[in-house]
Amino acid sequence: DVVMTQSPPSLPVTLGQPASISCRSSQSLVYSDGNTYLNWFQQRPGQSPRRLIYKVSNWDSGVPDRFSGSGSGTDFTLKISRVEAEDVGVYYCMQGTHWPITFGQGTRLEIK
Amino acid sequence: QVQLVQSGAEVKKPGASVKVSCKASGYTFARFGMSWVRQAPGQGLEWMGWISPYDGKTHYAQRLQGRVTMTTDTSTNTAYMELRSLRSDDTAVYYCARDPWYHQERSGWLTQGGQYYFDYWGQGTLVTVSS
Numbered sequence: 001d002v003v004m005t006q007s008p009p010s011l012p013v014t015l016g017q018p019a020s021i022s023c024r025s026s027q028s029l030v031y032s033d034g035n036t037y038l039n040w041f042q043q044r045p046g047q048s049p050r051r052l053i054y055k056v057s058n059w060d061s062g063v064p065d066r067f068s069g070s071g072s073g074t075d076f077t078l079k080i081s082r083v084e085a086e087d088v089g090v091y092y093c094m095q096g097t098h099w100p101i102t103f104g105q106g107t108r109l110e111i112k
Numbered sequence: 113q114v115q116l117v118q119s120g121a122e123v124k125k126p127g128a129s130v131k132v133s134c135k136a137s138g139y140t141f142a143r144f145g146m147s148w149v150r151q152a153p154g155q156g157l158e159w160m161g162w163i164s165p166y167d168g169k170t171h172y173a174q175r176l177q178g179r180v181t182m183t184t185d186t187s188t189n190t191a192y193m194e195l196r197s198l199r200s201d202d203t204a205v206y207y208c209a210r211d212p213w214y215h216q217e218r219s220g221w222l223t224q225g226g227q228y229y230f231d232y233w234g235q236g237t238l239v240t241v242s243s
Contacts, residue, residue, distance in 0.1 A: 035226050041157075048207060048233040049149075049157065055226045092157055096229045100173050101147065101159040 002026050002095055006104035012112040019080040021107045023093035028073050030097070037096035040069055040078045043106075044089040053078065085111060114138040116208050116234035123240045124198050131194040132237045134208030141189040142166045144224055145211035148182060148193045150204040151236075160206075163191060164215040198241045205236040 003026040013019045029036045040053040051060050053069035056076060066081040080087060088111060093104040119133040134146065148160040161172035165184040172180055181194045191208055212228035215221055 037226055037229060039229055041230075048236050049209075049230075050233075051229075051231055054229055054231070058227065060231070094157070094230065096226075099162075099171060101162075103157040103159070106156045 001100055002029075002098045002102050004093055004095055004102050004104040006091075006093060006107050009105065009107060011107055011109045013080075013083045013109060014112045015085065016082050019083050019087075019109060021078045021091055021093075021109075023071075023076045023078070023104050025074045025076075025095055027098070029076075029095050030073065035097075036072065038069075038071070038076050039094045039096065040067075041092045041094060042087075042089050043092065044086075047089075049092065080109075083109070083111070114210070114232045116210065116232055118206075118208060118234040118237045121238040121240070123242065126199055126241055126243055128198050128241075129194060129196040130198060130239050131192055132206050132208075132239070134191040134193075134234050136189045136191065136210070139210075141184075142186055143214060144228065145214045146182075146184070146191040147209050147211040147230065148191075149207045149209055149233075151207070152201070152204045155204075160193070162211055162213070164213070165191065166214050167217050169215040195239075198239075200241050203239065203241045205238050207236050208234040 005024045007022045036056050038056050041049040043049045052063050057069045068079050070077050090106045090108050092106050115137045117135045122130050142165045145164050147162045163170045163182040179196050183192045209230045210232045212224040
């Protein structure tokens with residue numbers, strides 16, 4: 001199975017400051033069709049996961065542009081340019097290139 | 113608009129079975145797969161398996177093989193996940209999520225595209241296993 005390793009596990013951030021979450025995979029996530037199936041999800045307390053970013057760097061509809069995704073191969077990053085109160089929750093990366101689909105263990109973002 | 117609406121919470125005894133439903137609307141059900149994901153209390157997300165509503169093809173996570181069965185009813189656009197021989201560590205919220213991969217017997221593996229990968233989720237179904 002592809003292991004997805006996120007860091008840090010917990011991320012205290014001051015409102016208005018930037019935040020960055022790293023996600024590393026144990027093998028390349030480039031699929032045979034040339035796509036890299038790496039998604040980012042936000043899960044607010046008591047809610048279902050919500051996809052923010054698909055295929056490394058593509059925004060989902062309605063996602064604020066302060067969120068951005070980058071990376072390639074085995075190394076990926078989710079950045080929030082200026083954290084707002086509504087960003088509190090747990091963030092997960094997910095790879096869909098290899099079966100079984102696997103998730104990172106999550107990064108809990110909290111306001112300092 | 114796309115919606116995935118799941119059945120209500122369940123309480124089961126160890127050794128019992130549970131069947132969770134996920135009714136899809138707002139898209140062509142047979143042209144997308146459906147994955148199931150679970151989340152134990154305070155824990156992360158675990159992928160359980162996938163089904164292609166087009167021909168019923170399935171792929172299950174190794175650790176659940178033999179205990180899980182996923183099915184669909186294309187007449188009602190509903191996906192089902194049944195988990196048997198329940199244990200206390202099966203206590204979790206169970207989610208369905210739309211998957212872009214589906215299978216057709218003649219054409220093989222097809223996809224609607226990576227932009228549809230887990231783009232919609234159900235609201236979750238809490239399954240509690242307790243004696």
